[in-house]
Amino acid sequence: MKYLIRDQMRCLVDSVYPITLKQGVSVVQEEDNGTQAYIVEEGKLEASRAGQRLHIIEPGMMFEELALIHNHTCSTTVTALVNSRLWVLEGQVFQKIMQRNGLAAITQSLDFLRSVALLCVFPEDVLMKVSDALEESQYSNGDYIIRNGIPGDKIFILSQGQVKVLEKHSASEESMMASVLSRGDCFGERGDDERSMSALAAGDVTCLVIDREVFEKVTGGLGNARENPTNKVILKADEDGSAFGETSLCSFQVLCNLGEGQYGHTQLVHLKSDPSCKFALKTIRKQLIESPGQRERILAEKHILMDLQSPFIVRLHCTYKDARCLYMLMEACEGGDLWRLLRERGSLQDNAVRFYAASVLEALHVLHTKDIVHRDLKPENVLLDQRGYAKLTGFGCAKKLGSLHRAWSFCGSVGYQPPEVILHQGHGLSVDLWALGMLLYELLSGSPLFSGSEQLKVYTAALKGIDELEFPKTISRTAAHLIKSLCRLNPSERLGQRNGVKDICKHMWFEGFDWEGLQKGTMTPPVKPNVSCVSDHGGSSLLPETHIEAALDNSGWDIDF
Structure with missing residues (x-):
């Protein structure tokens, strides 16, 4: 409390x-x-x-x-x-009280931004992005907020108090009072290389500040149509141009079981017509998808993945369904996941973690650019392909954010959830930044920062934050600084929240990292996976228990799958 x-x-x-x-x-x-x-x-x-x-x-x-x-x-x-x-x-x-209070705070912030002349022309979703990028700064009487002749790269919105504006048109002239600004007024937005004005606090002043580059990025390109999710199923072509529109479940042969999940299992399969084409076939039993919320998440996962194409995200090629199950034909990543790698090695060296973290950042950049929040980043959801390159998976909690840029569901994995999720306050893209910090800690130390058999103790520890925690010696000072910058209690203060993940890429811990080599796939991965050979297996049709155990479901809720 x-x-x-x-x-x-x-x-x-x-x-x-x-x-x-x-x-x-x-x-x-x-x-x-x-x-x-x-x-x-x-x-x-x-x-x-x-x-x-x-x-x-x-x-x-x-x-x-x-x-x-x-x-x-x-x-x-x-x-x-x-x-x-x-x-x-x-x-x-x-939970309803926390959500209602969170929504009230958002509404209050939007109402204020709508009263600002510079911002009133922008739609709600843009205002929310501006709101998330604003940083509060306080000044005392007589403090210079802007000083004549000094270049500036920030825009100021006066939230409380008054500001005196002084102008000086030539070096020989004295500064003259030009105006007095009050709540809702902006200054610094002209972006002159050399400012001809000064702004002084007249008493105690609070300003909301945003970098001009961030402001232009957030508010620019409004002529482009926004991408909207569609209910239409589009079968995307593979990189070699082949499509899957002509295939069915009978086109595949099972090689082995890859794992069990909450709603079904995943199998390694290959095309009968071309055994070299391997895939991961995820089977979801419809009888286990009981609540409307679960059904919405399954459909959302499908639509989100079909809209994503990135070498750092596990690809969904196409989907199938019958009266008992749903099927997702996905890219096969036979190198295991980071959780298994940690169990084998205990902890990872900086260069290895840097490689995997950079890959996750590339994936998050794609997601966040599309206003998609992952919400379940953890070692188990970072897979390795045969080369050892990392790919993000586990999109069961992912959500495309609406105009308020907030989601309210309680989801994610214990130990990786930030305070705003635990307290049901509403959350945005910054939950992935917190989880990235948790991921870095676990990869570098070999164990989660917050763990234990009692969930309440884990949640309580997360609510306290990590600023005062001492990190193990396996985590360098620069890595610790990055982790703590990602895991600020206030979501708006997390590194990457205001200007996207590129600010994280600029952190000193990534100094010298070959981003171009990673993006082009020319870097040598730190670990070469030991991919077990399954090509000698005789194979089978879809495992019999898939249909023996699954009950019929012809309710039609999956019509858009």
């Missing part, structure tokens, strides 16, 4: 309700579906597991906090030792 602001706390206080427990009554049982958190006002309770006492819960203490973040299975039984009075906070209520 200490991570919440006053308005959020006020709303939560209005939302709790009291209950009373008599001695011996349990308010929570092991294996219950946890949807509520509790605060003890008076009395005493005992937490136990499998009949063994764990600890005593006394007045002022809170328990079952994990329910505020997401529904979970209760791991303890909590019983009143004496008559007790508790306050109850519903998890869904907490």
